[in-house]
Amino acid sequence: MASGTALLYDEEMTRYKLLWVDPACKIEVPERLTVSWEALHNAGLSGRCIPLPVRQATEEEILLAHSQEYLEAVKKTPDMSLEELMTFTQQYGDVYFHPNIYHCAKLAVGASLQLVDAVMTGKVRNGLALVRPPGHHSQRSEASGFCVFNNVAIAALYAKKHFKIQRVLIVDWDIHHGQGLQYCFEEDPQVLYFSWHRYEHQRFWPNLRESDFDSVGKGMGAGFNINLPWNKARLMAPYFRGLLEHCDQKCLTWLLASLQVGMDSSDYLSVFFHVLLPVAYEFNPELILVSAGFDSAVGDPEGHMCATPEIFGHLTHLLMSLAGGRLCAVLEGGYNLTSLAQSVCQTVQTLLGDPPSRISGLSSPCESALESIQSVRAAHQQYWVCFKNADVSLWPDPGTKCSRLEGDTQAEEALKEGEMREIVWPEPPSRLAPPIRTGVTLPAGLEDDVLTSCFRVTGIPLTPNQVAKELWHPAVPELKDEKVLQSLGDILSLLKEIEKKEVRNGLAVVPNVSLAATFGVQHALTSLTDRVLLVFLGNEAPVELQEDGRVMLIQLCSTEPVETKSKFYVPICLKKSSSDVAGFLHAVLSLLLPLAYGYDPGMILAVMADCSLVGAVAWAQLIGLLQSFAQGHTLALIQGAEKEIIRVTAASLLGEPASTLGPLGPPLSENVKAVEKERQRLQTHWGLLQTTGEDHP
Numbered sequence: 001m002a003s004g005t006a007l008l009y010d011e012e013m014t015r016y017k018l019l020w021v022d023p024a025c026k027i028e029v030p031e032r033l034t035v036s037w038e039a040l041h042n043a044g045l046s047g048r049c050i051p052l053p054v055r056q057a058t059e060e061e062i063l064l065a066h067s068q069e070y071l072e073a074v075k076k077t078p079d080m081s082l083e084e085l086m087t088f089t090q091q092y093g094d095v096y097f098h099p100n101i102y103h104c105a106k107l108a109v110g111a112s113l114q115l116v117d118a119v120m121t122g123k124v125r126n127g128l129a130l131v132r133p134p135g136h137h138s139q140r141s142e143a144s145g146f147c148v149f150n151n152v153a154i155a156a157l158y159a160k161k162h163f164k165i166q167r168v169l170i171v172d173w174d175i176h177h178g179q180g181l182q183y184c185f186e187e188d189p190q191v192l193y194f195s196w197h198r199y200e201h202q203r204f205w206p207n208l209r210e211s212d213f214d215s216v217g218k219g220m221g222a223g224f225n226i227n228l229p230w231n232k233a234r235l236m237a238p239y240f241r242g243l244l245e246h247c248d249q250k251c252l253t254w255l256l257a258s259l260q261v262g263m264d265s266s267d268y269l270s271v272f273f274h275v276l277l278p279v280a281y282e283f284n285p286e287l288i289l290v291s292a293g294f295d296s297a298v299g300d301p302e303g304h305m306c307a308t309p310e311i312f313g314h315l316t317h318l319l320m321s322l323a324g325g326r327l328c329a330v331l332e333g334g335y336n337l338t339s340l341a342q343s344v345c346q347t348v349q350t351l352l353g354d355p356p357s358r359i360s361g362l363s364s365p366c367e368s369a370l371e372s373i374q375s376v377r378a379a380h381q382q383y384w385v386c387f388k389n390a391d392v393s394l395w396p397d398p399g400t401k402c403s404r405l406e407g408d409t410q411a412e413e414a415l416k417e418g419e420m421r422e423i424v425w426p427e428p429p430s431r432l433a434p435p436i437r438t439g440v441t442l443p444a445g446l447e448d449d450v451l452t453s454c455f456r457v458t459g460i461p462l463t464p465n466q467v468a469k470e471l472w473h474p475a476v477p478e479l480k481d482e483k484v485l486q487s488l489g490d491i492l493s494l495l496k497e498i499e500k501k502e503v504r505n506g507l508a509v510v511p512n513v514s515l516a517a518t519f520g521v522q523h524a525l526t527s528l529t530d531r532v533l534l535v536f537l538g539n540e541a542p543v544e545l546q547e548d549g550r551v552m553l554i555q556l557c558s559t560e561p562v563e564t565k566s567k568f569y570v571p572i573c574l575k576k577s578s579s580d581v582a583g584f585l586h587a588v589l590s591l592l593l594p595l596a597y598g599y600d601p602g603m604i605l606a607v608m609a610d611c612s613l614v615g616a617v618a619w620a621q622l623i624g625l626l627q628s629f630a631q632g633h634t635l636a637l638i639q640g641a642e643k644e645i646i647r648v649t650a651a652s653l654l655g656e657p658a659s660t661l662g663p664l665g666p667p668l669s670e671n672v673k674a675v676e677k678e679r680q681r682l683q684t685h686w687g688l689l690q691t692t693g694e695d696h697p
């Protein structure tokens with residue numbers, strides 16, 4: 001199994017810059033790379049990566065995505081005078097040339113291809129290429145938006161050509177629409193292109209009609225192009241104009257705060273749960289390319305978004321469950337040097353396997369984001385079975401110019417200037433990973449190769465009166481069984497290791513999983529955290545739920561569950577769940593993940609009480625996704641000695657990417673209906689469950 005994270009950087013790519021005055025281009029500066037590189041170095045992250053040399057792309061490689069005439073034209077720029085460069089630049093939009101930019105553009109492509117080689121040959125598991133110029137706006141015969149050659153487009157074409165792969169997923173989380181990528185792959189069903197971008201009903205750059213959600217791809221490529229437009233923009237009602245004239249800095253700040261309309265982490269995560277991940281799992285990619293632009297982070301002069309840098313640690317982690325973890329991230333935009341550097345560090349730290357930091361304060365996606373989510377799901381319903389039963393009454397038909405009051409540029413500039421001075425955000429919390437990743441307790445005789453890299457924990461068996469004290473549980477005969485008392489002692493010492501931050505997560509194979517789960521929850525609540533998420537696969541849920549919210553129980557069962565009104569008890573009844581992998585996944589993505597993010601637990605207990613409910617691969621996928629929470633503090637409890645389940649659980653807890661679920665059939669409609677029913681019931685309490693705007697129930 002491949003391991004290791006590649007990091008590609010060459011300071012040569014800092015040796016070009018804007019040589020004349022152009023307000024649209026002045027933000028694309030060499031310091032973008034140096035601050036990112038230095039931040040990775042100072043955080044001790046670059047030292048944990050595998051450095052790979054960059055190289056110049058060959059002409060043949062560049063011609064995979066660009067025309068000969070365009071290449072010939074760009075080839076002439078190194079010998080041009082300043083005037084000639086300015087004239088040459090005029091033919092394109094929002095981009096600039098420099099005598100050394102051709103050289104750097106070849107290095108940016110070459111770095112991306114080196115990364116693809118290393119991942120596809122298994123030399124590394126994943127990696128990041130820190131490059132400039134960016135690429136996702138450049139087209140076959142045209143430079144655009146600071147981009148000269150389309151690094152990620154060439155990487156995808158190169159991967160198809162040299163590694164014979166047939167399904168590449170491109171995730172473009174840059175705040176601009178990568179129209180160059182859309183044009184390149186819109187007829188290609190082998191490359192699924194997903195982009196979210198500021199759009200504001202075509203008022204935001206690059207102002208293209210085809211950046212809207214109804215551009216779904218063409219011909220054979222229909223369904224393989226997904227655009228998620230962000231349409232909320234500051235309403236510059238004329239009366240604000242009057243106000244501005246009498247506006248001092250304080251009032252401007254207030255005005256900005258009330259207008260701050262960028263998207264935040266709740267919006268981003270909702271799009272992953274309800275749009276990108278369902279399709280990505282159904283597409284079942286063999287490779288993930290990320291057009292990693294960080295102008296979608298807070299503080300960016302282009303993006304004006306509110307999502308703080310740690311969100312990129314989560315987006316990265318969620319994508320690492322796909323394609324066997326083969327993920328190549330290539331830098332695109334990102335112009336606030338502080339949030340850029342922090343976001344780059346968050347991304348690399350997750351690629352290295354460190355647990356994402358807890359994200360508190362998530363709420364629900366804003367109304368505009370819900371409109372976009374609903375519109376995209378409607379537009380793609382005919383192409384992806386994961387949206388088959390989705391509640392989508394198509395949002396106002398696409399391209400409607402919202403009756404927005406035209407912006408007042410002078411005031412808008414004033415707001416923007418004021419805004420840039422005002423935006424501050426907390427440093428991302430440090431994400432220390434305990435020295436030992438996985439502790440394991442299991443009955444003797446269950447040795448297994450993968451378990452050797454786990455840290456063996458054996459506790460002192462509990463005495464019956466200790467149990468009476470520790471375990472608020474009616475005395476049952478099992479509590480006299482010395483195997484049970486031993487396993488409770490083992491779990492206690494495992495939890496203590498986690499508590500002491502010696503161990504990140506753990507696995508316990510137990511004789512009685514219900515007692516173990518009850519004991520684990522109660523001990524975690526007394527000594528570790530005030531919120532425990534219990535994910536229980538089996539029909540008899542162990543714990544009585546106090547409605548105080550200190551335990552959230554998500555129970556996957558196969559028998560009709562009890563009716564419940566509780567917002568902390570979520571029974572998910574799935575019929576034939578072991579065969580309906582798509583139905584299981586739908587429950588995980590559209591229900592379990594949004595709930596867990598909204599609940600923000602300090603500890604996760606993942607309990608497999610009944611091995612027949614889901615297959616080993618689906619379970620391993622779940623264990624991987626659950627490590628997004630609680631700084632990776634996951635305790636898996638398994639009853640019985642299903643060796644395959646034990647092995648995949650340990651492997652996933654150790655950070656091995658779960659193997660892929662393979663092509664997914666349509667989920668059983670009764671299972672989708674059961675999940676949708678629960679989602680409808682709970683979405684008023686847990687906003688991340690929402691997928692539709694207010695007016696369209």
Ligand SMILES: NCCCNCCCCCC(=O)CS
Nearest residue numbers: 024094145146176205332333
């Ligand atoms: N023509 C009116 C001003 C528009 N500004 C355009 C800036 C292009 C941004 C490109 C970028 O960030 C790549 S990721």
Ligand SMILES: [Zn+2]
Nearest residue numbers: 174176295333
């Ligand atoms: Zn951008």
